[in-house]
Amino acid sequence: MSIAIKRLCITGTPGVGKTTISLKIAKIMGAKYIDLGKLVIKQGWISGYDHARRSFIVSDEIAGKLKLYLTKFEKYVIDTHYCELVPSECIDMVVVLRLRPDVLFERLSMRGYSSKKVCENTLAEVLDSCLISAIEAHGRDRVIEVDTTGKSVDCIVEEVLKLVSKRERRIGVVNWLQEIDYEFLLKLERGLQGP
Ligand SMILES: Nc1ncnc2c1ncn2[C@@H]1O[C@H](COP(=O)(O)OP(=O)(O)O)[C@@H](O)[C@H]1O
Ligand SMILES: [Mg+2]
Incomplete structure (x- = not known):
């Protein structure tokens, strides 16, 4: 399959499959795979550490630094939970992977979060x-x-490549509030109070 798109960002909630799918798509496209979170830490594009959230605080200068870094590659797939950190002029399309919340809940629980x-x-x-x-x-x-x-995974990869190659924008494909029950929402809300 020939893909005209050269600069892709794959985003979504942690656990939806960004890394699994991005790696495969980058390989098929012959593109550089970039894990933005790891790149930010490796390059030291951070201004501090948020102890409450147990995560690094990204430097305000990241847009310029990332833009310069990306000029090294003709084709790339950026894997990130925070697609808003990537300057818009650096990407052709953004793929947002979605996963039904009850399935995601199980996957994240298995991760030891x-x-x-x-x-x-x-x-x-x-x-x-x-x-x-x-x-x-x-x-x-x-x-x-x-x-x-x-x-x-193969089915998702195929679907993403098909949509990307056609530059077919598509949003509004899921409505989780219609599919999940009230008890599950209450469980999530109660879970927010925990440590
Ligand atoms: N389509 C899929 N079906 C079943 N399990 C999947 C699928 N895609 C990813 N996974 C699994 O889900 C977990 C999270 O995937 P990962 O790619 O690390 O997600 P992310 O990068 O979005 O956090 C991994 O254990 C992975 O093997
Ligand atoms: Mg990942």
Whole structure:
């Protein structure tokens, strides 16, 4: 399959499959795979550490630094939970991977995340957080949303490549609030109070 798109960003809530899918797509495209979180730490593009969130605080200068770094590559796939950190002029399309919240909940629990972190991330998926960030940062014309629920990795890769090669923008494919029950939402809300 020939893909005209050379600069792709793959985003979504932690656990949806960004790294698994991005690695395969980068290989097929013959593109550089970039894990943005790891790159930021390796390059020292950080201004501090947030102890409460147990994560680094990204430097204000990241946009310029990343833009310069990306000029080294003709083709790349950026794997990130924070697509808004990538300057819009550096990417052609953003793929937002989605996963039904109850499935995501199980996957994140298996990862050994704290119950609070599992609930925070699952609620972010329920509320379309990554989709909203992608649209806000890069415009709805460049966003492709893909529901990965119940699909094999190969099937998702094929679907993403097909949509990307056609430059087919597609948003609004899921509505998790319609699919999950009230008890599950209450469990998530209670989980936010935990340690
Ligand atoms: N389509 C899929 N079906 C089943 N399991 C998957 C699928 N995609 C990814 N996984 C698994 O889900 C977990 C999270 O995937 P990963 O790619 O690390 O997600 P992310 O990078 O978004 O946090 C991994 O254990 C991975 O093997
Ligand atoms: Mg990952």
